[in-house]
Amino acid sequence: MNPPSFPAPTTGAQPWAGLKVVERDGLCSSYATRLWAALGAEVVVLEPPGGHAYRHLPPFAPGTGEPEGSLWWAFLAQNKRSVVIEPGSDTEQALLAAADVVFDEPAPPVVAPSPRHDRQVYVAITPFGLRGPRANWRGSDLVAWAAAGLSYVTGFPDRPPVALSSMNFASHVTAMQALGAAMMALFARKQTGRGQLVDLSMQQANAALHPEVGVPLVLDDAVHRGRSGNRRAVSRPWGLYPCTDGYASVIIVQPAHWMNMAAWLVEVTGVEALADPAFNDMAVRWEAAEFIDAMTEQLTSEMSKQDLFVEGQRRNIPITPVNTVADLSRDPHLEASGFWVDADHPVIGPHRSPGAPFSGGPDWWSWTRAPLLGEHTDEVLASWTAWS
Amino acid sequence: MEQSTRPLEGLKVVELSIAIAAPSCGRMLAYFGADVMKLESLQYPDVVRLFGSAWARTPEYAAVFTDTSPYLPEMNANKRSIGLNLKVAAAVDAAKKLVANADVFLTNYSTPAVTDLGLDAATLRELNPRLIYAALPAFGSDPSLPYYPFISWGPNQAPLVGLDAVTGFPDQEPAGVASFAPPDYFAGLHALMAVLTALEARDQTGEGSWVDLSQFGTTVAALGPYLLDEQLSGTVVERTGNRSAWYAPQGVYPSRGEDRWVAVSVTDDAAWQGLAAVLDLAGPAATGGDNGFAADAGLATAEGRRAQHDRLDAALVAWSSGRSAAQAAVELQAVGVAAHPVNDTEAMLVDPQLAEYRWYQAVPSFRFPDGDLVGGCALRLEDTPGYWEWAFPTMGEHTTEALASVAGLSEAEIAELVEQGAAYVPAEPELTLHRPYQHMLGLLGLKGAPR
Numbered sequence: 120m121n122p123p124s125f126p127a128p129t130t131g132a133q134p135w136a137g138l139k140v141v142e143r144d145g146l147c148s149s150y151a152t153r154l155w156a157a158l159g160a161e162v163v164v165l166e167p168p169g170g171h172a173y174r175h176l177p178p179f180a181p182g183t184g185e186p187e188g189s190l191w192w193a194f195l196a197q198n199k200r201s202v203v204i205e206p207g208s209d210t211e212q213a214l215l216a217a218a219d220v221v222f223d224e225p226a227p228p229v230v231a232p233s234p235r236h237d238r239q240v241y242v243a244i245t246p247f248g249l250r251g252p253r254a255n256w257r258g259s260d261l262v263a264w265a266a267a268g269l270s271y272v273t274g275f276p277d278r279p280p281v282a283l284s285s286m287n288f289a290s291h292v293t294a295m296q297a298l299g300a301a302m303m304a305l306f307a308r309k310q311t312g313r314g315q316l317v318d319l320s321m322q323q324a325n326a327a328l329h330p331e332v333g334v335p336l337v338l339d340d341a342v343h344r345g346r347s348g349n350r351r352a353v354s355r356p357w358g359l360y361p362c363t364d365g366y367a368s369v370i371i372v373q374p375a376h377w378m379n380m381a382a383w384l385v386e387v388t389g390v391e392a393l394a395d396p397a398f399n400d401m402a403v404r405w406e407a408a409e410f411i412d413a414m415t416e417q418l419t420s421e422m423s424k425q426d427l428f429v430e431g432q433r434r435n436i437p438i439t440p441v442n443t444v445a446d447l448s449r450d451p452h453l454e455a456s457g458f459w460v461d462a463d464h465p466v467i468g469p470h471r472s473p474g475a476p477f478s479g480g481p482d483w484w485s486w487t488r489a490p491l492l493g494e495h496t497d498e499v500l501a502s503w504t505a506w507s
Numbered sequence: 508m509e510q511s512t513r514p515l516e517g518l519k520v521v522e523l524s525i526a527i528a529a530p531s532c533g534r535m536l537a538y539f540g541a542d543v544m545k546l547e548s549l550q551y552p553d554v555v556r557l558f559g560s561a562w563a564r565t566p567e568y569a570a571v572f573t574d575t576s577p578y579l580p581e582m583n584a585n586k587r588s589i590g591l592n593l594k595v596a597a598a599v600d601a602a603k604k605l606v607a608n609a610d611v612f613l614t615n616y617s618t619p620a621v622t623d624l625g626l627d628a629a630t631l632r633e634l635n636p637r638l639i640y641a642a643l644p645a646f647g648s649d650p651s652l653p654y655y656p657f658i659s660w661g662p663n664q665a666p667l668v669g670l671d672a673v674t675g676f677p678d679q680e681p682a683g684v685a686s687f688a689p690p691d692y693f694a695g696l697h698a699l700m701a702v703l704t705a706l707e708a709r710d711q712t713g714e715g716s717w718v719d720l721s722q723f724g725t726t727v728a729a730l731g732p733y734l735l736d737e738q739l740s741g742t743v744v745e746r747t748g749n750r751s752a753w754y755a756p757q758g759v760y761p762s763r764g765e766d767r768w769v770a771v772s773v774t775d776d777a778a779w780q781g782l783a784a785v786l787d788l789a790g791p792a793a794t795g796g797d798n799g800f801a802a803d804a805g806l807a808t809a810e811g812r813r814a815q816h817d818r819l820d821a822a823l824v825a826w827s828s829g830r831s832a833a834q835a836a837v838e839l840q841a842v843g844v845a846a847h848p849v850n851d852t853e854a855m856l857v858d859p860q861l862a863e864y865r866w867y868q869a870v871p872s873f874r875f876p877d878g879d880l881v882g883g884c885a886l887r888l889e890d891t892p893g894y895w896e897w898a899f900p901t902m903g904e905h906t907t908e909a910l911a912s913v914a915g916l917s918e919a920e921i922a923e924l925v926e927q928g929a930a931y932v933p934a935e936p937e938l939t940l941h942r943p944y945q946h947m948l949g950l951l952g953l954k955g956a957p958r
Contacts, residue, residue, distance in 0.1 A: 134704050265847045281674060317889065329529075329687065
């Protein structure tokens with residue numbers, strides 16, 4: 120069918136081995152390039168002498184600081200190579216020119232960038248895209264949530280909208296979209312022999328998560344979508360319910376799941392009316408929201424979130440715990456599934472990180488610790504620019 | 508301009524899916540030209556078909572109600588619908604014939620469910636060694652794992668993977684991400700990466716692969732730095748409202764009107780000087796005090812500003828409350844501060860950047876020939892762009908043609924399948940529909956050819 124995307128060293132190696140990727144300073148490609156690098160792509164991060172932006176972000180490992188101790192960097196730079204380079208220098212230009220793929224986050228005022236050679240894929244990531252009246256507007260994770268329609272529907276109706284602002288989640292979504300676009304452009308290159316520019320907007324990347332409250336829906340039923348706290352204004356039980364050590368999520372749509380839940384509620388509360396078949400209709404449960412919520416809370420408030428999870432699932436009811444990072448660190452399923460990968464870092468010490476998000480071929484994934492500042496400068500300059 | 512060839516033209520994908528996670532991946536593949544054949548059952552329709560339109564809940568539309576959901580184009584634009592009742596053996600055989608000639612099988616059915624149907628990885632890969640079998644069950648495909656039999660879907664993955672606990676204000680219970688399901692889309696993006704990686708591997712080795720993606724694992728990883736922090740220091744990250752661990756000030760501030768807000772992030776010290784000048788210029792009446800922010804050396808760094816975040820918030824609230832959200836954002840952007848109105852859905856429709864990129868387009872479909880609204884795809888390839896050809900398929904719309912051309916069945920064999928209820932063709936093929944907002948499409952600039 121198609122030839123490989125690039126001259127791969129040997130068959131059976133990691134799928135993206137031999138692909139040269141350059142990542143310039145910025146927050147919105149790192150999440151995905153970490154994974155691409157783990158699948159074999161040679162990802163070189165061009166760092167200014169002061170270090171990449173993520174090196175400066177807290178939290179830091181205990182007893183450490185910038186530039187090596189940031190846990191953002193320790194996580195997001197795994198598997199990559201660090202090259203320290205003066206922005207705008209000839210050497211920087213030579214490295215950019217050697218890449219198959221470049222991820223760039225140009226600052227305003229943005230001049231539409233272009234690939235450095237015919238076969239290069241150049242992914243320009245900006246808050247709002249390269250064209251249009253707000254092409255030069257500045258952005259952030261919070262601003263992306265706001266502009267993508269996601270903040271407005273998150274939070275309680277009597278409080279301001281909220282976002283996952285401390286998580287950089289919008290940046291990670293953007294990174295995954297950027298990676299998909301880059302890979303897609305490499306498939307186009309197989310057919311055309313040519314690279315191209317990718318115009319990746321952070322607003323659009325996150326607007327792709329909007330359909331459940333989206334424009335087609337709201338125009339069709341003319342119902343304004345607002346914030347509904349931690350329970351969705353669709354049916355009951357649908358949302359978070361308090362338990363002995365936090366909260367559990369109980370979201371029931373299918374009649375069979377409700378019947379299982381109703382049986383359990385009757386056991387706990389003794390209120391036989393809950394078994395009335397009328398409640399099998401989620402619309403009827405929504406009309407009786409206060410009653411259903413009160414009964415559900417009576418059940419959940421007596422148990423821990425993990426017990427609710429396990430016992431609920433045993434009864435074939437879709438209940439999940441509201442996990443904190445501490446819960447997830449100890450989660451038995453993640454532990455048993457080999458989710459964690461170990462690394463040892465000269466400054467941070469031994470630690471473990473989330474590993475492969477999916478399995479594939481036996482040799483697809485490999486993991487290394489985050490690089491020290493400039494750790495690969497000499498090596499990469501020698502191997503990438505020797506011919507130029 | 509001459510129409511370019513899209514990167515995935517010629518790729519055949521069979522999708523057995525529900526809701527968002529796998530469909531959102533298949534939709535991106537279809538946008539770039541893949542022939543995505545979605546297997547659909549009339550007896551057990553995809554849940555997005557069950558959210559039909561309120562206006563269509565009448566007897567006259569009963570037979571086509573599952574074609575009216577406005578969610579359909581959002582998850583299934585450009586796909587083909589192959590109506591098969593997989594509870595019937597003959598339909599499963601037909602599905603296998605499709606898969607035998609396909610490149611990718613994409614599913615987010617649970618592993619026990621696909622195994623019961625005889626469409627498990629081992630069976631299909633034996634049938635077609637070049638096949639990429641991409642599965643996205645909630646908890647992976649390994650029966651020995653603790654949560655393997657558990658049921659889960661998008662909305663209750665967010666609490667499970669740790670997103671809900673960190674969403675909201677520190678002084679109240681978690682707000683959670685209740686209105687939409689980030690883990691579904693995040694899993695779909697990982698699935699896109701997995702499928703394209705497997706295709707690349709196949710181009711090198713000639714062999715397909717089995718991609719097994721646990722939705723649980725994909726989104727937990729988004730908390731990476733905080734998982735490391737908990738592990739190394741015991742710190743459990745808490746809810747911070749809209750505040751950032753590094754930018755200050757940052758928040759969502761009220762603006763003129765009912766439930767109108769502007770989001771503001773001061774991402775560096777230069778941006779702070781811009782904001783300080785705006786607030787100082789507005790004066791005490793507009794900011795609640797004679798602040799002298801620009802000259803205050805204590806506020807020159809993010810650390811200093813974080814220490815006085817409440818005071819800065821108060822000044823910002825006083826300033827923003829007197830302006831429209833758009834005006835506030837324009838004034839702040841003019842001085843280099845990241846700011847944007849908090850868009851509600853109605854604002855998304857008229858957002859100037861989304862309009863510039865034609866994010867929403869009216870695209871025809873079998874049931875809505877005058878066009879139905881499709882939201883965009885963020886993957887903007889300048890030279891070989893994707894595009895929408897139809898908004899969504901009607902249930903069973905492509906059964907006949909796909910079973911003939913891809914599965915290689917004869918006309919008589921297909922007729923027999925339809926006759927015995929193993930395959931479906933569209934109900935009431937003559938019936939076409941219009942959205943209530945149809946007359947506004949021209950006015951909103953949403954009509955016309957895609958791209």
